[in-house]
Amino acid sequence: MTSPLPFPDWVRSAVFYEIYPQTFFDSNGDGIGDVPGIIAKLDYVRSLGVNAIWLNPFYASPMRDAGYDVSDYRAVAPRYGTLDDARTLFAEAAKRGLRVLVDLVPGHTSIDHPWFVQSARPEPNPCSDWYIWTRSAWDDGGPAWKSKMIHGYSDRNGNYLVNFFWSQPALNFGFGEPDPQCPWQLPTTHPDVQRLWEEMKQIMEFWMRLGAAGFRVDMAGSITRRDPGHREARRFWREARARCEAIRPDFFTVAEWSDPAHALDGTGLHADFLHWIPSYENLFRKENERTPGAPPKPPGHSWFDREGRGDIHAFLRDYLRHYEATRDKGLISIPVANHDLSRLAIRRDRDDLEIIFAFLLTMPGPPFIYYGDEIGLRHLERAPVHEGCYPPRNGARTPMQWAPGPNLGFSTAPADRLWAPVDAAPDAPTVADQERDSDSLLHRVRKLVRLRRSASALAADAPFRALFCEPDSYPLVYQRGDADDALLIALNPADREVNAEWETADGARWKTLSGKDCRLEISGRRLKMIMPPVSYAILESVGPRDLR
Numbered sequence: 001m002t003s004p005l006p007f008p009d010w011v012r013s014a015v016f017y018e019i020y021p022q023t024f025f026d027s028n029g030d031g032i033g034d035v036p037g038i039i040a041k042l043d044y045v046r047s048l049g050v051n052a053i054w055l056n057p058f059y060a061s062p063m064r065d066a067g068y069d070v071s072d073y074r075a076v077a078p079r080y081g082t083l084d085d086a087r088t089l090f091a092e093a094a095k096r097g098l099r100v101l102v103d104l105v106p107g108h109t110s111i112d113h114p115w116f117v118q119s120a121r122p123e124p125n126p127c128s129d130w131y132i133w134t135r136s137a138w139d140d141g142g143p144a145w146k147s148k149m150i151h152g153y154s155d156r157n158g159n160y161l162v163n164f165f166w167s168q169p170a171l172n173f174g175f176g177e178p179d180p181q182c183p184w185q186l187p188t189t190h191p192d193v194q195r196l197w198e199e200m201k202q203i204m205e206f207w208m209r210l211g212a213a214g215f216r217v218d219m220a221g222s223i224t225r226r227d228p229g230h231r232e233a234r235r236f237w238r239e240a241r242a243r244c245e246a247i248r249p250d251f252f253t254v255a256e257w258s259d260p261a262h263a264l265d266g267t268g269l270h271a272d273f274l275h276w277i278p279s280y281e282n283l284f285r286k287e288n289e290r291t292p293g294a295p296p297k298p299p300g301h302s303w304f305d306r307e308g309r310g311d312i313h314a315f316l317r318d319y320l321r322h323y324e325a326t327r328d329k330g331l332i333s334i335p336v337a338n339h340d341l342s343r344l345a346i347r348r349d350r351d352d353l354e355i356i357f358a359f360l361l362t363m364p365g366p367p368f369i370y371y372g373d374e375i376g377l378r379h380l381e382r383a384p385v386h387e388g389c390y391p392p393r394n395g396a397r398t399p400m401q402w403a404p405g406p407n408l409g410f411s412t413a414p415a416d417r418l419w420a421p422v423d424a425a426p427d428a429p430t431v432a433d434q435e436r437d438s439d440s441l442l443h444r445v446r447k448l449v450r451l452r453r454s455a456s457a458l459a460a461d462a463p464f465r466a467l468f469c470e471p472d473s474y475p476l477v478y479q480r481g482d483a484d485d486a487l488l489i490a491l492n493p494a495d496r497e498v499n500a501e502w503e504t505a506d507g508a509r510w511k512t513l514s515g516k517d518c519r520l521e522i523s524g525r526r527l528k529m530i531m532p533p534v535s536y537a538i539l540e541s542v543g544p545r546d547l548r
Contacts, residue, residue, distance in 0.1 A: 007252065012460050064167045173225075306494065336357075512538070
Protein backbone atom coordinates (compact mmCIF):
# COMPACT_ATOMS: atom_id res chain seq x y z
CA MET A 1 0.00 0.00 0.00
CA THR A 2 1.45 3.36 -1.00
CA SER A 3 1.65 6.20 1.51
CA PRO A 4 -0.64 9.19 0.94
CA LEU A 5 0.71 12.23 -0.83
CA PRO A 6 1.84 15.05 1.47
CA PHE A 7 -0.31 17.38 -0.64
CA PRO A 8 -3.65 17.16 -2.51
CA ASP A 9 -3.56 15.05 -5.66
CA TRP A 10 -4.84 17.91 -7.88
CA VAL A 11 -1.67 19.89 -7.17
CA ARG A 12 0.44 17.35 -9.07
CA SER A 13 -0.72 18.94 -12.36
CA ALA A 14 -1.53 22.41 -11.03
CA VAL A 15 -0.44 25.68 -12.63
CA PHE A 16 -1.36 28.81 -10.67
CA TYR A 17 -2.05 32.35 -11.86
CA GLU A 18 -1.41 35.19 -9.42
CA ILE A 19 -3.86 38.11 -9.58
CA TYR A 20 -3.18 41.47 -7.94
CA PRO A 21 -6.78 42.71 -7.57
CA GLN A 22 -6.31 46.46 -7.86
CA THR A 23 -4.58 46.24 -11.25
CA PHE A 24 -6.22 43.30 -13.01
CA PHE A 25 -9.48 44.69 -14.43
CA ASP A 26 -11.66 47.63 -13.37
CA SER A 27 -15.35 46.78 -13.86
CA ASN A 28 -16.90 50.03 -12.57
CA GLY A 29 -14.68 52.78 -13.98
CA ASP A 30 -13.17 54.07 -10.73
CA GLY A 31 -9.58 53.38 -11.82
CA ILE A 32 -9.06 50.42 -9.47
CA GLY A 33 -9.40 46.74 -10.30
CA ASP A 34 -12.04 44.80 -8.40
CA VAL A 35 -13.53 41.38 -7.75
CA PRO A 36 -16.28 41.70 -10.40
CA GLY A 37 -13.48 42.59 -12.82
CA ILE A 38 -11.69 39.35 -11.98
CA ILE A 39 -14.92 37.42 -12.50
CA ALA A 40 -15.31 39.07 -15.92
CA LYS A 41 -11.87 37.79 -16.94
CA LEU A 42 -12.09 34.22 -15.65
CA ASP A 43 -12.57 32.83 -19.16
CA TYR A 44 -9.28 34.44 -20.15
CA VAL A 45 -7.57 32.96 -17.10
CA ARG A 46 -8.93 29.53 -17.98
CA SER A 47 -7.74 29.97 -21.58
CA LEU A 48 -4.16 30.02 -20.33
CA GLY A 49 -4.55 26.39 -19.31
CA VAL A 50 -4.04 27.07 -15.60
CA ASN A 51 -6.28 25.43 -13.03
CA ALA A 52 -5.79 27.62 -9.96
CA ILE A 53 -5.55 31.26 -8.89
CA TRP A 54 -3.61 32.96 -6.12
CA LEU A 55 -5.51 36.10 -5.18
CA ASN A 56 -3.50 38.79 -3.38
CA PRO A 57 -5.20 40.42 -0.34
CA PHE A 58 -8.61 41.91 -0.96
CA TYR A 59 -9.57 42.34 2.70
CA ALA A 60 -10.78 45.57 4.27
CA SER A 61 -7.70 47.73 4.75
CA PRO A 62 -6.55 51.37 4.97
CA MET A 63 -4.14 50.38 2.18
CA ARG A 64 -0.93 51.67 3.74
CA ASP A 65 0.65 48.49 2.42
CA ALA A 66 -1.68 47.81 -0.51
CA GLY A 67 -3.86 45.40 1.46
CA TYR A 68 -1.20 43.58 3.47
CA ASP A 69 -2.33 45.73 6.41
CA VAL A 70 -5.66 44.13 7.22
CA SER A 71 -8.36 45.93 9.20
CA ASP A 72 -10.99 43.16 8.93
CA TYR A 73 -10.13 39.58 7.95
CA ARG A 74 -13.77 38.74 7.28
CA ALA A 75 -14.62 41.64 4.97
CA VAL A 76 -13.74 42.62 1.40
CA ALA A 77 -12.38 46.13 0.87
CA PRO A 78 -15.25 48.26 -0.54
CA ARG A 79 -13.12 49.33 -3.48
CA TYR A 80 -12.93 45.67 -4.53
CA GLY A 81 -16.54 44.69 -3.87
CA THR A 82 -18.42 42.69 -1.26
CA LEU A 83 -18.42 39.29 0.39
CA ASP A 84 -21.14 38.28 -2.06
CA ASP A 85 -18.76 39.18 -4.89
CA ALA A 86 -16.09 36.98 -3.29
CA ARG A 87 -18.56 34.13 -2.96
CA THR A 88 -19.49 34.57 -6.63
CA LEU A 89 -15.83 34.60 -7.64
CA PHE A 90 -15.20 31.27 -5.91
CA ALA A 91 -18.31 29.75 -7.48
CA GLU A 92 -17.65 31.03 -11.00
CA ALA A 93 -14.03 29.94 -10.80
CA ALA A 94 -15.10 26.46 -9.74
CA LYS A 95 -17.45 26.23 -12.74
CA ARG A 96 -14.37 26.73 -14.92
CA GLY A 97 -12.23 24.21 -13.09
CA LEU A 98 -10.28 26.93 -11.27
CA ARG A 99 -9.48 26.79 -7.56
CA VAL A 100 -8.77 30.03 -5.69
CA LEU A 101 -6.15 30.47 -2.98
CA VAL A 102 -6.68 33.46 -0.70
CA ASP A 103 -3.64 35.37 0.57
CA LEU A 104 -3.57 34.90 4.35
CA VAL A 105 -1.69 37.55 6.37
CA PRO A 106 -1.48 36.07 9.88
CA GLY A 107 1.57 37.84 11.28
CA HIS A 108 0.28 41.40 11.61
CA THR A 109 -2.71 43.66 11.05
CA SER A 110 -3.27 47.33 10.41
CA ILE A 111 -3.28 49.78 13.31
CA ASP A 112 -6.89 50.36 12.22
CA HIS A 113 -7.96 46.82 13.04
CA PRO A 114 -10.46 46.84 15.95
CA TRP A 115 -8.20 44.37 17.77
CA PHE A 116 -5.33 46.83 17.79
CA VAL A 117 -7.56 49.79 18.60
CA GLN A 118 -8.55 47.91 21.77
CA SER A 119 -5.02 46.67 22.43
CA ALA A 120 -3.67 50.23 22.37
CA ARG A 121 -5.97 51.35 25.19
CA PRO A 122 -4.43 51.81 28.64
CA GLU A 123 -7.04 49.76 30.49
CA PRO A 124 -6.84 45.93 30.30
CA ASN A 125 -9.20 44.37 27.74
CA PRO A 126 -9.58 41.09 25.79
CA CYS A 127 -7.14 42.25 23.08
CA SER A 128 -4.46 43.72 25.36
CA ASP A 129 -2.14 40.77 24.74
CA TRP A 130 -3.06 40.04 21.13
CA TYR A 131 -0.13 42.23 20.06
CA ILE A 132 3.41 42.35 21.40
CA TRP A 133 3.82 45.27 23.82
CA THR A 134 6.60 45.99 26.27
CA ARG A 135 5.56 46.76 29.85
CA SER A 136 6.74 50.38 29.81
CA ALA A 137 7.10 53.24 27.37
CA TRP A 138 10.73 53.37 28.51
CA ASP A 139 11.33 49.71 27.68
CA ASP A 140 12.50 49.40 24.07
CA GLY A 141 12.69 45.60 24.25
CA GLY A 142 16.46 45.44 24.31
CA PRO A 143 19.02 45.23 21.48
CA ALA A 144 17.28 42.39 19.63
CA TRP A 145 13.94 44.20 19.41
CA LYS A 146 14.28 47.96 19.71
CA SER A 147 14.71 48.59 15.97
CA LYS A 148 11.18 47.26 15.43
CA MET A 149 9.48 48.91 18.40
CA ILE A 150 7.14 51.89 17.95
CA HIS A 151 7.24 54.41 20.78
CA GLY A 152 4.59 56.80 22.07
CA TYR A 153 1.74 55.67 19.87
CA SER A 154 -1.04 55.79 22.46
CA ASP A 155 -1.76 56.26 26.16
CA ARG A 156 -0.90 52.63 26.77
CA ASN A 157 2.29 52.48 28.80
CA GLY A 158 4.34 50.38 26.41
CA ASN A 159 5.83 50.08 22.94
CA TYR A 160 4.58 47.71 20.25
CA LEU A 161 6.48 45.48 17.86
CA VAL A 162 5.98 45.77 14.08
CA ASN A 163 6.74 43.42 11.23
CA PHE A 164 7.24 45.88 8.37
CA PHE A 165 5.89 49.41 8.42
CA TRP A 166 5.03 51.35 11.58
CA SER A 167 1.35 50.76 10.81
CA GLN A 168 1.63 46.93 10.86
CA PRO A 169 1.74 45.79 14.51
CA ALA A 170 2.79 42.19 15.00
CA LEU A 171 0.17 39.79 16.27
CA ASN A 172 1.17 37.88 19.38
CA PHE A 173 1.35 34.18 18.52
CA GLY A 174 3.62 33.83 21.55
CA PHE A 175 7.23 33.01 22.30
CA GLY A 176 8.49 29.45 22.21
CA GLU A 177 11.11 30.23 24.86
CA PRO A 178 10.29 33.56 26.52
CA ASP A 179 13.21 35.50 27.93
CA PRO A 180 12.78 35.58 31.75
CA GLN A 181 14.25 39.09 31.70
CA CYS A 182 11.44 40.26 29.42
CA PRO A 183 8.08 39.68 31.14
CA TRP A 184 6.27 41.04 28.08
CA GLN A 185 7.24 37.87 26.16
CA LEU A 186 4.27 35.57 26.66
CA PRO A 187 4.53 31.81 26.08
CA THR A 188 2.50 30.26 23.28
CA THR A 189 0.45 28.48 25.94
CA HIS A 190 -0.76 31.73 27.53
CA PRO A 191 -4.59 31.83 27.47
CA ASP A 192 -4.70 35.16 25.62
CA VAL A 193 -2.26 33.88 22.99
CA GLN A 194 -4.28 30.72 22.56
CA ARG A 195 -7.42 32.81 22.03
CA LEU A 196 -5.63 34.51 19.13
CA TRP A 197 -4.61 31.13 17.72
CA GLU A 198 -8.24 30.06 17.82
CA GLU A 199 -9.41 33.29 16.16
CA MET A 200 -6.96 32.86 13.27
CA LYS A 201 -8.09 29.28 12.71
CA GLN A 202 -11.69 30.45 12.64
CA ILE A 203 -10.76 33.08 10.02
CA MET A 204 -9.28 30.33 7.85
CA GLU A 205 -12.44 28.27 8.31
CA PHE A 206 -14.54 31.30 7.35
CA TRP A 207 -12.85 31.59 3.93
CA MET A 208 -12.90 27.85 3.35
CA ARG A 209 -16.66 27.79 3.93
CA LEU A 210 -17.09 30.75 1.60
CA GLY A 211 -15.42 28.76 -1.19
CA ALA A 212 -11.65 29.27 -1.03
CA ALA A 213 -9.52 26.24 -1.93
CA GLY A 214 -6.70 27.16 0.43
CA PHE A 215 -4.16 29.82 1.25
CA ARG A 216 -0.90 31.40 0.30
CA VAL A 217 0.48 32.21 3.74
CA ASP A 218 2.39 35.45 4.16
CA MET A 219 5.47 35.17 6.44
CA ALA A 220 4.40 31.69 7.57
CA GLY A 221 7.56 30.95 9.51
CA SER A 222 7.73 34.11 11.57
CA ILE A 223 4.43 34.10 13.44
CA THR A 224 6.11 32.96 16.66
CA ARG A 225 9.24 34.44 18.32
CA ARG A 226 12.21 32.89 20.11
CA ASP A 227 10.96 29.57 18.82
CA PRO A 228 13.92 27.19 18.27
CA GLY A 229 13.27 24.97 15.29
CA HIS A 230 9.95 26.78 14.82
CA ARG A 231 8.46 24.17 17.12
CA GLU A 232 5.42 26.20 18.11
CA ALA A 233 4.86 27.66 14.64
CA ARG A 234 4.80 24.10 13.31
CA ARG A 235 2.20 23.20 15.93
CA PHE A 236 -0.05 26.07 14.89
CA TRP A 237 0.06 25.16 11.19
CA ARG A 238 -0.61 21.49 11.92
CA GLU A 239 -3.66 22.44 13.97
CA ALA A 240 -4.84 24.88 11.30
CA ARG A 241 -4.48 22.22 8.59
CA ALA A 242 -6.64 19.78 10.54
CA ARG A 243 -9.35 22.40 10.90
CA CYS A 244 -9.33 23.27 7.18
CA GLU A 245 -9.23 19.65 6.02
CA ALA A 246 -12.35 19.01 8.07
CA ILE A 247 -14.13 21.47 5.77
CA ARG A 248 -12.38 20.64 2.50
CA PRO A 249 -10.07 17.59 2.46
CA ASP A 250 -8.29 18.73 -0.72
CA PHE A 251 -7.39 22.19 0.58
CA PHE A 252 -3.87 23.46 -0.21
CA THR A 253 -1.41 25.86 1.39
CA VAL A 254 1.78 27.34 0.00
CA ALA A 255 3.99 29.21 2.45
CA GLU A 256 6.12 32.29 2.13
CA TRP A 257 8.80 30.80 4.37
CA SER A 258 11.63 30.41 1.84
CA ASP A 259 13.21 27.62 3.82
CA PRO A 260 11.53 24.44 2.58
CA ALA A 261 13.69 22.12 4.65
CA HIS A 262 12.05 23.66 7.75
CA ALA A 263 8.72 24.80 6.29
CA LEU A 264 7.74 21.31 5.09
CA ASP A 265 9.03 19.31 8.05
CA GLY A 266 6.11 18.52 10.31
CA THR A 267 4.28 21.80 9.83
CA GLY A 268 1.23 20.64 7.90
CA LEU A 269 2.04 23.11 5.13
CA HIS A 270 2.00 21.60 1.64
CA ALA A 271 4.50 23.75 -0.27
CA ASP A 272 6.97 26.58 0.19
CA PHE A 273 8.28 29.33 -2.08
CA LEU A 274 12.07 29.39 -2.43
CA HIS A 275 13.20 32.91 -3.30
CA TRP A 276 14.28 34.91 -0.24
CA ILE A 277 17.79 33.42 -0.35
CA PRO A 278 20.94 35.17 -1.65
CA SER A 279 21.61 32.73 -4.50
CA TYR A 280 18.14 33.35 -5.98
CA GLU A 281 19.40 36.80 -7.01
CA ASN A 282 21.69 35.03 -9.49
CA LEU A 283 18.73 33.99 -11.65
CA PHE A 284 16.89 37.18 -12.66
CA ARG A 285 17.48 39.82 -10.02
CA LYS A 286 20.91 41.36 -10.59
CA GLU A 287 19.04 44.53 -11.43
CA ASN A 288 20.77 47.19 -9.36
CA GLU A 289 21.83 48.78 -12.64
CA ARG A 290 18.47 48.19 -14.35
CA THR A 291 15.84 49.45 -11.92
CA PRO A 292 16.65 52.91 -10.53
CA GLY A 293 15.61 53.32 -6.91
CA ALA A 294 15.42 49.59 -6.22
CA PRO A 295 17.28 48.15 -3.23
CA PRO A 296 20.94 47.48 -4.02
CA LYS A 297 21.70 43.97 -5.14
CA PRO A 298 24.95 42.02 -4.82
CA PRO A 299 27.29 42.69 -7.75
CA GLY A 300 27.15 40.24 -10.60
CA HIS A 301 25.03 39.18 -13.54
CA SER A 302 21.69 37.43 -13.98
CA TRP A 303 21.96 33.94 -15.46
CA PHE A 304 18.81 34.46 -17.54
CA ASP A 305 20.33 37.38 -19.48
CA ARG A 306 21.65 37.32 -23.03
CA GLU A 307 25.07 38.59 -22.00
CA GLY A 308 25.72 35.07 -20.72
CA ARG A 309 27.83 36.05 -17.72
CA GLY A 310 25.64 34.69 -14.94
CA ASP A 311 25.98 31.72 -12.61
CA ILE A 312 23.10 29.38 -11.74
CA HIS A 313 25.31 26.83 -9.99
CA ALA A 314 25.02 28.36 -6.50
CA PHE A 315 21.23 28.48 -6.69
CA LEU A 316 20.99 24.90 -7.92
CA ARG A 317 23.24 23.78 -5.05
CA ASP A 318 20.91 25.48 -2.54
CA TYR A 319 17.83 24.16 -4.33
CA LEU A 320 19.06 20.57 -4.30
CA ARG A 321 19.78 20.74 -0.58
CA HIS A 322 16.15 21.67 0.07
CA TYR A 323 14.85 19.29 -2.60
CA GLU A 324 16.57 16.24 -1.12
CA ALA A 325 15.37 17.17 2.37
CA THR A 326 11.70 17.51 1.33
CA ARG A 327 11.01 14.99 -1.43
CA ASP A 328 8.57 13.01 0.72
CA LYS A 329 7.31 15.95 2.78
CA GLY A 330 5.95 18.55 0.36
CA LEU A 331 6.69 20.71 -2.66
CA ILE A 332 9.06 23.55 -3.48
CA SER A 333 7.88 26.31 -5.79
CA ILE A 334 10.38 28.65 -7.46
CA PRO A 335 8.70 31.95 -8.34
CA VAL A 336 10.16 33.82 -11.28
CA ALA A 337 8.11 36.95 -10.55
CA ASN A 338 5.38 38.16 -8.22
CA HIS A 339 4.02 41.29 -6.56
CA ASP A 340 7.15 41.63 -4.38
CA LEU A 341 9.66 41.29 -7.22
CA SER A 342 10.44 43.28 -10.33
CA ARG A 343 8.85 42.22 -13.61
CA LEU A 344 10.72 39.81 -15.86
CA ALA A 345 10.32 42.10 -18.86
CA ILE A 346 13.19 44.49 -18.25
CA ARG A 347 15.00 44.68 -21.58
CA ARG A 348 14.03 41.11 -22.39
CA ASP A 349 12.15 40.12 -25.55
CA ARG A 350 9.73 37.24 -26.05
CA ASP A 351 12.52 34.75 -26.83
CA ASP A 352 14.27 35.62 -23.57
CA LEU A 353 11.02 35.42 -21.64
CA GLU A 354 10.00 32.11 -23.20
CA ILE A 355 13.18 30.51 -21.83
CA ILE A 356 12.30 31.71 -18.33
CA PHE A 357 8.80 30.28 -18.73
CA ALA A 358 10.34 27.00 -19.88
CA PHE A 359 12.30 26.93 -16.63
CA LEU A 360 9.25 27.86 -14.53
CA LEU A 361 7.02 25.24 -16.16
CA THR A 362 9.46 22.32 -16.13
CA MET A 363 10.92 22.50 -12.62
CA PRO A 364 9.39 20.48 -9.76
CA GLY A 365 6.74 22.00 -7.53
CA PRO A 366 3.66 23.96 -8.58
CA PRO A 367 4.47 26.90 -10.91
CA PHE A 368 2.96 30.35 -10.35
CA ILE A 369 2.52 32.78 -13.27
CA TYR A 370 2.32 36.44 -12.25
CA TYR A 371 -0.51 38.23 -14.09
CA GLY A 372 0.70 39.96 -17.25
CA ASP A 373 4.00 38.10 -17.50
CA GLU A 374 2.39 35.84 -20.09
CA ILE A 375 2.22 38.83 -22.47
CA GLY A 376 5.54 40.34 -21.40
CA LEU A 377 4.06 43.16 -19.32
CA ARG A 378 7.00 45.50 -18.81
CA HIS A 379 8.43 46.72 -15.55
CA LEU A 380 7.55 50.42 -15.37
CA GLU A 381 10.41 52.08 -13.55
CA ARG A 382 8.63 55.45 -13.35
CA ALA A 383 5.42 54.17 -11.77
CA PRO A 384 4.46 56.28 -8.74
CA VAL A 385 5.11 55.10 -5.21
CA HIS A 386 1.97 54.83 -3.11
CA GLU A 387 0.25 52.44 -0.71
CA GLY A 388 3.62 51.09 0.38
CA CYS A 389 4.66 50.10 -3.14
CA TYR A 390 8.29 51.17 -3.02
CA PRO A 391 10.72 50.23 -5.82
CA PRO A 392 10.88 47.74 -7.36
CA ARG A 393 7.33 46.80 -6.36
CA ASN A 394 5.78 49.93 -7.83
CA GLY A 395 6.92 49.01 -11.34
CA ALA A 396 5.64 45.44 -11.05
CA ARG A 397 2.09 46.26 -9.90
CA THR A 398 0.82 48.22 -12.90
CA PRO A 399 -2.45 47.42 -14.71
CA MET A 400 -3.01 44.43 -16.92
CA GLN A 401 -3.12 45.55 -20.54
CA TRP A 402 -6.06 44.02 -22.33
CA ALA A 403 -6.45 45.81 -25.66
CA PRO A 404 -5.33 48.88 -27.63
CA GLY A 405 -7.21 52.05 -26.74
CA PRO A 406 -7.79 54.17 -23.63
CA ASN A 407 -5.91 52.78 -20.62
CA LEU A 408 -5.14 49.71 -22.74
CA GLY A 409 -8.50 48.22 -21.80
CA PHE A 410 -7.92 48.15 -18.05
CA SER A 411 -10.42 50.86 -17.07
CA THR A 412 -12.79 53.47 -18.47
CA ALA A 413 -11.65 55.99 -15.84
CA PRO A 414 -9.61 59.06 -16.83
CA ALA A 415 -5.95 58.13 -17.02
CA ASP A 416 -5.06 60.30 -14.05
CA ARG A 417 -7.43 58.33 -11.83
CA LEU A 418 -5.86 54.90 -12.44
CA TRP A 419 -4.39 53.19 -9.39
CA ALA A 420 -1.17 52.93 -11.41
CA PRO A 421 -0.30 53.93 -14.99
CA VAL A 422 -0.30 51.65 -17.99
CA ASP A 423 2.67 51.36 -20.35
CA ALA A 424 2.69 54.48 -22.55
CA ALA A 425 5.02 53.03 -25.19
CA PRO A 426 3.56 52.66 -28.72
CA ASP A 427 4.42 48.95 -28.68
CA ALA A 428 3.00 48.23 -25.23
CA PRO A 429 1.94 44.56 -25.16
CA THR A 430 -1.77 43.73 -24.91
CA VAL A 431 -3.75 40.52 -24.73
CA ALA A 432 -5.77 41.41 -27.85
CA ASP A 433 -2.68 42.01 -29.99
CA GLN A 434 -1.04 38.80 -28.84
CA GLU A 435 -4.18 36.75 -29.37
CA ARG A 436 -3.93 37.71 -33.08
CA ASP A 437 -0.23 36.80 -33.34
CA SER A 438 0.22 33.05 -33.46
CA ASP A 439 3.91 33.42 -32.49
CA SER A 440 3.31 35.76 -29.56
CA LEU A 441 4.61 35.13 -26.07
CA LEU A 442 1.01 34.49 -24.98
CA HIS A 443 0.62 31.59 -27.38
CA ARG A 444 4.06 30.23 -26.49
CA VAL A 445 3.19 30.28 -22.80
CA ARG A 446 -0.11 28.50 -23.45
CA LYS A 447 1.78 25.77 -25.28
CA LEU A 448 4.18 25.33 -22.37
CA VAL A 449 1.31 25.24 -19.86
CA ARG A 450 -0.43 22.53 -21.91
CA LEU A 451 2.77 20.50 -21.95
CA ARG A 452 3.26 20.98 -18.23
CA ARG A 453 -0.21 19.76 -17.37
CA SER A 454 -0.25 16.83 -19.80
CA ALA A 455 3.22 15.32 -19.28
CA SER A 456 3.43 13.02 -16.25
CA ALA A 457 7.20 13.59 -16.20
CA LEU A 458 6.48 17.26 -15.38
CA ALA A 459 4.17 16.54 -12.45
CA ALA A 460 4.94 18.63 -9.41
CA ASP A 461 6.45 15.64 -7.62
CA ALA A 462 8.03 13.84 -10.60
CA PRO A 463 11.75 13.14 -10.05
CA PHE A 464 14.37 15.77 -10.84
CA ARG A 465 18.00 15.17 -11.73
CA ALA A 466 20.56 17.78 -12.74
CA LEU A 467 22.66 16.53 -15.67
CA PHE A 468 24.81 19.55 -16.50
CA CYS A 469 25.33 22.64 -14.35
CA GLU A 470 28.79 24.11 -14.03
CA PRO A 471 29.88 27.30 -12.22
CA ASP A 472 29.85 30.39 -14.45
CA SER A 473 28.71 28.29 -17.36
CA TYR A 474 25.88 27.56 -19.81
CA PRO A 475 23.63 25.64 -20.48
CA LEU A 476 21.58 24.12 -17.65
CA VAL A 477 20.39 20.60 -18.42
CA TYR A 478 18.16 18.43 -16.24
CA GLN A 479 15.91 15.40 -16.40
CA ARG A 480 12.33 15.18 -15.17
CA GLY A 481 10.58 11.90 -14.63
CA ASP A 482 11.94 8.40 -14.07
CA ALA A 483 13.70 5.91 -16.30
CA ASP A 484 10.44 4.78 -17.90
CA ASP A 485 9.00 8.24 -18.49
CA ALA A 486 11.69 10.89 -18.89
CA LEU A 487 11.95 14.37 -20.35
CA LEU A 488 15.21 16.22 -20.97
CA ILE A 489 15.18 20.00 -20.47
CA ALA A 490 18.03 22.23 -21.64
CA LEU A 491 18.16 26.03 -21.20
CA ASN A 492 20.56 28.46 -22.86
CA PRO A 493 19.65 32.13 -22.36
CA ALA A 494 23.10 33.24 -23.52
CA ASP A 495 23.49 34.90 -26.93
CA ARG A 496 26.05 32.36 -28.09
CA GLU A 497 26.23 28.70 -28.99
CA VAL A 498 27.02 26.49 -26.01
CA ASN A 499 27.44 22.80 -25.39
CA ALA A 500 27.13 20.27 -22.59
CA GLU A 501 28.36 16.71 -22.30
CA TRP A 502 27.48 13.89 -19.92
CA GLU A 503 27.16 10.11 -19.70
CA THR A 504 23.94 8.53 -20.93
CA ALA A 505 22.43 5.16 -21.84
CA ASP A 506 23.64 3.44 -25.02
CA GLY A 507 21.55 4.26 -28.07
CA ALA A 508 19.34 6.87 -26.43
CA ARG A 509 17.25 8.96 -28.84
CA TRP A 510 15.05 12.01 -28.34
CA LYS A 511 12.53 14.14 -30.16
CA THR A 512 11.85 17.83 -29.49
CA LEU A 513 8.49 18.60 -27.88
CA SER A 514 9.04 22.35 -27.46
CA GLY A 515 11.76 24.88 -28.17
CA LYS A 516 14.53 24.82 -30.74
CA ASP A 517 16.19 21.74 -32.13
CA CYS A 518 19.70 21.20 -30.83
CA ARG A 519 22.44 18.93 -32.12
CA LEU A 520 23.03 15.71 -30.24
CA GLU A 521 26.22 13.73 -30.74
CA ILE A 522 26.50 10.28 -29.15
CA SER A 523 29.79 8.48 -28.72
CA GLY A 524 29.47 5.28 -26.74
CA ARG A 525 27.93 6.29 -23.43
CA ARG A 526 28.76 9.99 -23.87
CA LEU A 527 26.16 12.47 -25.09
CA LYS A 528 27.14 15.92 -26.32
CA MET A 529 24.47 18.59 -26.79
CA ILE A 530 25.15 21.70 -28.88
CA MET A 531 22.57 24.44 -28.31
CA PRO A 532 21.99 27.51 -30.49
CA PRO A 533 22.02 31.01 -28.94
CA VAL A 534 19.02 32.09 -26.82
CA SER A 535 17.28 28.74 -26.90
CA TYR A 536 15.71 26.00 -24.89
CA ALA A 537 14.66 22.47 -25.70
CA ILE A 538 12.28 20.03 -24.08
CA LEU A 539 12.96 16.57 -25.45
CA GLU A 540 11.14 13.29 -25.06
CA SER A 541 13.10 10.07 -24.83
CA VAL A 542 12.22 7.59 -27.58
CA GLY A 543 14.97 5.08 -26.79
CA PRO A 544 16.49 3.83 -23.56
CA ARG A 545 15.11 6.09 -20.89
CA ASP A 546 17.88 6.65 -18.36
CA LEU A 547 19.77 9.78 -19.39
CA ARG A 548 22.94 8.93 -17.51
